[in-house]
Amino acid sequence: MKRFIFLWVVLFAVSACDDGNFKVTNFNFDTATIQNCNGVLYKINKNEMLLLDIPATTFVNTPTTEPILLNVNATNRLIYRQYNTTVTSDSFCTTIPPASLSVSEEWSVKEGVEKSTGLIQIITTEIKDATTEVVTGYNHEIRLLNVAFTNANSQFVFENYLFGNYKTGL
Numbered sequence: 001m002k003r004f005i006f007l008w009v010v011l012f013a014v015s016a017c018d019d020g021n022f023k024v025t026n027f028n029f030d031t032a033t034i035q036n037c038n039g040v041l042y043k044i045n046k047n048e049m050l051l052l053d054i055p056a057t058t059f060v061n062t063p064t065t066e067p068i069l070l071n072v073n074a075t076n077r078l079i080y081r082q083y084n085t086t087v088t089s090d091s092f093c094t095t096i097p098p099a100s101l102s103v104s105e106e107w108s109v110k111e112g113v114e115k116s117t118g119l120i121q122i123i124t125t126e127i128k129d130a131t132t133e134v135v136t137g138y139n140h141e142i143r144l145l146n147v148a149f150t151n152a153n154s155q156f157v158f159e160n161y162l163f164g165n166y167k168t169g170l
Helices: 002-015
Strands: 035-037 040-045 048-053 068-071 077-083 103-109 119-128 135-150 155-169
Touching: 040 155, 077 135
Parallel strands: none
Antiparallel strands: 035 040, 040 048, 048 077, 068 119, 077 103, 103 135, 119 135, 135 155
């Protein structure tokens, strides 16, 4: 009986070992700044990239009284990618990306349900010169609300995630 229990414990321990595959359940782009390449907004954190592809006409240089809400869909896309190497704006925003750059994992956001899930929220405020109070640009705070990132095997959800502040000039 002791041998049977020992064998069962050993089999359980072996089958419970991690196979070494990395599974994304969260990411952190808090210190990354929003960059723009041909109308695609993106943030980089080492070998990770968070891409937001929405029409440039969304960013109107007028302060919002109510938040603008966009559903994630074919026009408003949100993608998370992991690459096989460190990514830079030069490697992403070039006519011909380097041959060594390849996507090792990609997560897309499920299409949103109007005013419920998969939302991109934008609040626009004026940027004023501290001394003259003259408007010098606009700040567009972008938040992701109830977005579900999925791949072939899994999903993770952000209820309220600050994508960042995107600044536009006059």
